[in-house]
Amino acid sequence: MNSVTNSNRKWVIVATIFVAIICNYLDRQLLSILKPEILDHFAIGDLEYAWIVNIFLICYALMYPISGFLVDKFGPKSVMLGGIVVWSLACIGGGVAQELWQFAACRGVLGLAEPTIFAGQLVAVTLWFEKRQRATANSLCTVGGSLGAVIAPLVIAALMRWLSSWQDVFLIAGFVGLAIAVVWVFVYKTPSQEVLDLTINADKKSPTGEEVKPFTLGGLFRTRTLWGAFLIRLVSDPVWYFCCFWLPGYLRSMGEAQNLTHQQTLDMIQWIGGIPFLVGAIGGILTSMWSDSMIRRGCASLSSRKITLIATVLAAPLCALVPFVGGAEALPFAWRVGLVVAIFSLVAVMCLSWLYTLPVVLAETFPIKNVASVMGICCGAGALGSVVFNQFVGSIPSEMWTVLFGIMAVLHPLSALILAKMVRPETPTIK
Numbered sequence: 185m186n187s188v189t190n191s192n193r194k195w196v197i198v199a200t201i202f203v204a205i206i207c208n209y210l211d212r213q214l215l216s217i218l219k220p221e222i223l224d225h226f227a228i229g230d231l232e233y234a235w236i237v238n239i240f241l242i243c244y245a246l247m248y249p250i251s252g253f254l255v256d257k258f259g260p261k262s263v264m265l266g267g268i269v270v271w272s273l274a275c276i277g278g279g280v281a282q283e284l285w286q287f288a289a290c291r292g293v294l295g296l297a298e299p300t301i302f303a304g305q306l307v308a309v310t311l312w313f314e315k316r317q318r319a320t321a322n323s324l325c326t327v328g329g330s331l332g333a334v335i336a337p338l339v340i341a342a343l344m345r346w347l348s349s350w351q352d353v354f355l356i357a358g359f360v361g362l363a364i365a366v367v368w369v370f371v372y373k374t375p376s377q378e379v380l381d382l383t384i385n386a387d388k389k390s391p392t393g394e395e396v397k398p399f400t401l402g403g404l405f406r407t408r409t410l411w412g413a414f415l416i417r418l419v420s421d422p423v424w425y426f427c428c429f430w431l432p433g434y435l436r437s438m439g440e441a442q443n444l445t446h447q448q449t450l451d452m453i454q455w456i457g458g459i460p461f462l463v464g465a466i467g468g469i470l471t472s473m474w475s476d477s478m479i480r481r482g483c484a485s486l487s488s489r490k491i492t493l494i495a496t497v498l499a500a501p502l503c504a505l506v507p508f509v510g511g512a513e514a515l516p517f518a519w520r521v522g523l524v525v526a527i528f529s530l531v532a533v534m535c536l537s538w539l540y541t542l543p544v545v546l547a548e549t550f551p552i553k554n555v556a557s558v559m560g561i562c563c564g565a566g567a568l569g570s571v572v573f574n575q576f577v578g579s580i581p582s583e584m585w586t587v588l589f590g591i592m593a594v595l596h597p598l599s600a601l602i603l604a605k606m607v608r609p610e611t612p613t614i615k
Contacts, residue, residue, distance in 0.1 A: 193373060194312040198321055200364075200371045201305045202328040204268055207361045208298055209332025209428075210339065211275045214354060215240075215291065216432045217340045217457070221350045226284045234578025237429050238571050239288050243295030245567030251299040252560020256553055260304035260311075261372045265365055267300025272361030279354030302326070302543075302563060303556045310547045310555055311375050311384060316480050318547065319489070323472035323540040330465030330536055334458035337432070384552045398553035399612050404561075409549050412606025413562040416542065420599040421566030422573035423503070423592050424535040430577055431528060432457050435521065437582075438510060442517050452521070459525050464532025471496060471537040475544075489545045490603060492537065497600045499534040502527045504593040507586045534596055549609045 215222065215236065223233060254263045274297060277290035305325045313321045343353045404410050439452050471492050478488035509515075509523045546562065547555050577588060 194321075194375075194379075196371055197308060197312060198324050200368055201264075201301070201308065201325040204264075204301055204361075204364050204368065205305070205326060205328030206332040206335065207268075207357070207364055208271065208301055209329040210336045211271060211294060211357050211361065212240075212298070212428065213332065213336035213432075214275070214278075214340065214357060216429050217337055218344075218350045218353065219433050220436070221344075222287075225350070226287065228284065231578055232284075234575055236288050236291055237574050237578075240291045240295040241425070241567050241571040241574060243292040244299055245564045245571060247296045248299040248303070248564035248567060249557070249560040251303040252556040252558065252563075254300070255303045255307050255556035255560075259374070260308040260556075261368075261374075263300050264304035264308075264372075265368055267297045267304070268361055268365040268368060271297035272358045272365065274358075275354050275361060276358030279351040279358065299560065299563060299567075303560045306543045306547060306559050307552070307556045308372070310552060312379060315485055315548065316476055319472040319475045319541055319544045320469070322544050322547075323469045326540050326543075327465045327469055327536075329539075330461045330468065330532070334462040334465065337455075337457035397612055398551040399610070401557070403612060404550075404554060404558065407550075407610045409546075409607050409610045410558055410561065412602050413542065413546060413558065414565045415602050415606070416538075416599045417562045417566030418569040419595050419602070420535070420538055421563075422570045423531065423595055424539060425570035425574060426577065426592065427460060427528060427532060427535065429574065431460065434510075435524070438517075438521060438524070456521065456525055460528040460532040463529035464536040467533030468536030468540045471533070472540050472544075475541055485548050486545065486607070486609065489541055489548075490607070493541055493603060494600045496534040496537040497596045499530040500596040501593045502530055504590045506589045531592075538596070538599070545607060549607065551612070 219233060223229065226232075251263065251267070271294050274290045274293035277293065278287055281287040281290055306322065309318060309322045309325060340353055343356065344350065347353060347356075399407070435452065435457060439448060475488045475492040478491065479485050483491075506524055506527055509527065510520055512520060515523075542562075543559055546558050550558050580588065
């Protein structure tokens, strides 16, 4: 395989992962966008909805570390393929479910399958890309999630007009995922030695010149960086999960408070619900490119990543303004909705910058054979934190959402402090 082919191959891999993650997030967003229809169909309320979300999140949290271990053992191709197939079948299952418990079980299976692509894609990017391109490539893969959230309101609202029921939307999304799985079989190849010499082998030596070996599982849990990243994801991920699972419903509730019809609120979400995710995706890519550009100018890789992430935290306090802006009756309704969307657009830039760049930090602070495991452990922590936070959101009355938004305003600044104090390169002790 010559260098031109290698260069083409790695970007085709990124493009395929990008599309797969769009599908991943579209399947995830089906629940939040079609929430009113699903709640009516099963005759349930917000508390039961929160439990359905939590079934997904608990399974997601439990499977993330397992996905990481599987990727480290079997490689990204087979593990990601299995994940795409299973989550697509789970989406189809949700569409044919007759009872609430069947629907909830399918969401649980979706949660078990979805982490495989994120653990796998980080290893694939690390194997195929040099440090000076790695954050950009990783962001281009994972931006599929943000664009999936952008596309989802448009696609789902359109499909709801053409199809007879919300169940049909689930079926179509599942069959699209199965088609992507077939493409992945042919696209991903193990990188050649020529590629590996430019990517992971360039960082393979310790400062003493000896080859760096991976940590044992026990050794990983004795590193400060693992616990730092664990805490960062535990604390910061709930803000992003709020955007994914609760923001569309929050915007629809603003419309309902203005006596908009069911269809009018759906139309509103179709055209504005994706804006924060689109702005966040663009901002996340730009901050990743900024991080890589600092490395090309001679900045140490870890320093460039930390500077980037800490700078984005300036957007966090805006969360606290949302209930005051959304409830400001002196402002026209369009202005209130626009300001809430604008605030969450900036918050999404912050969230996605952390979600795009922190995995690259892990890839550059741990041996390659530990990267997926560390990623899985830390992302599992993020899902676990989101389970607790999600249950809190579902159980509090709407008049207490001022407290909720105030809490979200401090979570990323706390994460920035943890990043500055606890994250460093980790190398096993050479004996």
